[in-house]
Amino acid sequence: MSEAGVATPAVGRLRWRTFNWREYVVYIGFVLVFLFFAIYLGENFLNWTNLSNIVIQTAPITVMAVGLVFVLSTGEIDLSIGSVVAVSALTGATVVRDTDSMILGAAAGLAVGAIVGLVNGFFVTIVRLPSFLVTLATMGAVAGVARQISNLQSVPVTNDSFVGLFGSGNVFGIPGLIIWSVVAIAIGYLVLKQTRYGAHVLAIGDNVGAARVSGIKVTRVKIMVMVGSAMCASLAGLLYAGRLHGARYTLGEADLMTVIAAVIVGGTSLFGGKGAIVGALMGSLLMGMLNNGLILANLSVSQQMIARGVIILIAVSLSLREKRS
Amino acid sequence: MNSEQIGTTATVPDRSVAALSLKGIRKQFGGVVAIERFDLEVQPGEIVALVGDNGAGKSTLVKMVSGVYQPTEGEILLNGRPASFRDASDARRQGVEVVYQDLALVDSQPVYMNMFLGRELTRGPLRLLDRRRMARETQELVDNLDVRIPSAKATIRELSGGQRQAIAICRATHWASSLVLMDEPTAALGVAETAKVEELIVRLRERGAGVLIVSHNLDQVFRISDRVAVLRRGKQVGVRSIAETNRNEIVAMITGAA
Ligand SMILES: Nc1ncnc2c1ncn2[C@@H]1O[C@H](COP(=O)(O)OP(=O)(O)OP(=O)(O)O)[C@@H](O)[C@H]1O
Ligand SMILES: [Mg+2]
Helix, strand or coil: CHHHCCCCCHHHHHHHHHCCHHHHHHHHHHHHHHHHHHHHHHHHCCCHHHHHHHHHHCHHHHHHHHHHHHHHHCCCCCCCHHHHHHHHHHHHHHHHHHHCCHHHHHHHHHHHHHHHHHHHHHHHHCCCCCHHHHHHHHHHHHHHHHHHHHCCCCEECCCHHHHHHHHHCEECCEEHHHHHHHHHHHHHHHHHHHCHHHHHHHHHHHCHHHHHHCCCCHHHHHHHHHHHHHHHHHHHHHHHHHHHCEECCCCCCCHHHHHHHHHHHCCCCCCCCCCCHHHHHHHHHHHHHHHHHHHHCCCCHHHHHHHHHHHHHHHHHHHHCCCCC | CCHHHHHHHHCCCCCCCCCEEEEEEEEEECCEEEEEEEEEEECCCCEEEEECCCCCCHHHHHHHHCCCCCCCEEEEEECCEECCCCCHHHHHHCCEEEECCCCCCCCCCEHHHHHCCCCCCEECCCCEECHHHHHHHHHHHHHHCCCCCCCCCCEHHHCCHHHHHHHHHHHHHHHCCCEEEEECCCCCCCHHHHHHHHHHHHHHHHCCCEEEEECCCHHHHHHHCCEEEEEECCEEEEEEEHHHCCHHHHHHHHHCCC
């Protein structure tokens, strides 16, 4: 960009380069997109119900984004989260249907995620395969399992406490899904920035050799990160099942790109060592706002897909341009 | 340059128990013998230089003492007790600190987090990081050692190569209970930065640590070390006290021209 301007004085150029776009691109993007929709769509977009709907609808994305920030911070990736959403939602819904127990359903849904995470972690650390390949494979296999166990049918959820806890409940008038988002972000932030585990996650992504000789248990941390990510996806699946009063194998199918975009736009490095939890929240709200605005603008589904892809590409290229060292 | 420091080599360390002693060390990689029958002692408060041509086996030797490799044969004693290391962090737990040439620092973290890497301090029932205390202790340490960095909270990426190496040495100084190993710690540094790092190494000796340093720079070896061990093609050619040798002899030992 500024490199094109030959006459840029040295000082100005230096400042341009050192100004860290990646930190702020999500906030700038957020404000621009918000203003654009507010002006272009007016009242339709800019009303309390619609705005809180955006936050409610992005709750599963936000929860998954928290898990993915940890994965990317260690320099790995998890492509299986979308499939885990479906299989966990279906498992949870089926167990709730068969036992009428909210607790058993939730536990079963989360356990499925933990198992997928352990499998991912095992192949990444013990077998030492690239996480990209491992989670690409489990993404496919888990999606197959979701189809298999549901026979391509939806599983309705009628248990009131399950629906209340995971989807439609309120606490003092605050929608439950907003509380889930806030809690996920708060815990993610605390763990990443204020615990030894978080420090180890970042150190591994930055310089795995230094981490290892410093006594950090690299294998254990990486497995925990993969399990954490999959369990966040499970929770997202339960939130979908609660909000939609049922589960289907298609749940979460389009979420992978949205979550990755939200996290990257939020300022987390794709190459490890840097994780931004609050940025990820802003990123997923930005994605939710785009979704919402494009629907309100009466774009057809195919037009929405194109617009979303282009906007994500622009946002990601602004935030991901790594500094050349 | 550091003439007054050369004069202080007459420190009298407690010679009763060696910080490190290597007995009959041998290392074989498949069919290649990298080290053969190597013996050496490093006393507390002593700097021993390890010199030799490229491929002589210096790094291999350091890696065995730091737990990265296991010796094929032979014995390693730390403070008189036989020691064996499962891996590098095991050696670290037993009081061996290493300053690597390729800087084992985490670039995007602040200085204080690097100083406490793998040993972070926590507080409270939730065991949250005690960043303030780590930053304070780090600041005290670097001030004590007269290392000039913008702040203990500065990110490693913002520091020069010399400042980074100084941080690595400060960390080793802080945690080493008996022995510090250094593999070409000044190879990538300029003149002024090298002088600073050498000053830190000499301070380590004053604190009573044993230091084993690999260096290709003979001027440096003569400036800071007490004794020098020469390695040629995996075999120990000899150990000399710096006061009783000269450059020509060492060069001859390294090249085998004697
Ligand atoms: N992992 C390994 N596998 C096989 N051979 C090795 C291995 N590491 C070192 N060697 C061999 O052992 C010998 C000694 O190597 P080493 O790295 O210790 O040399 P050095 O003295 O540190 O050299 P330099 O001054 O170039 O750093 C060399 O012949 C090298 O090829
Ligand atoms: Mg070497």
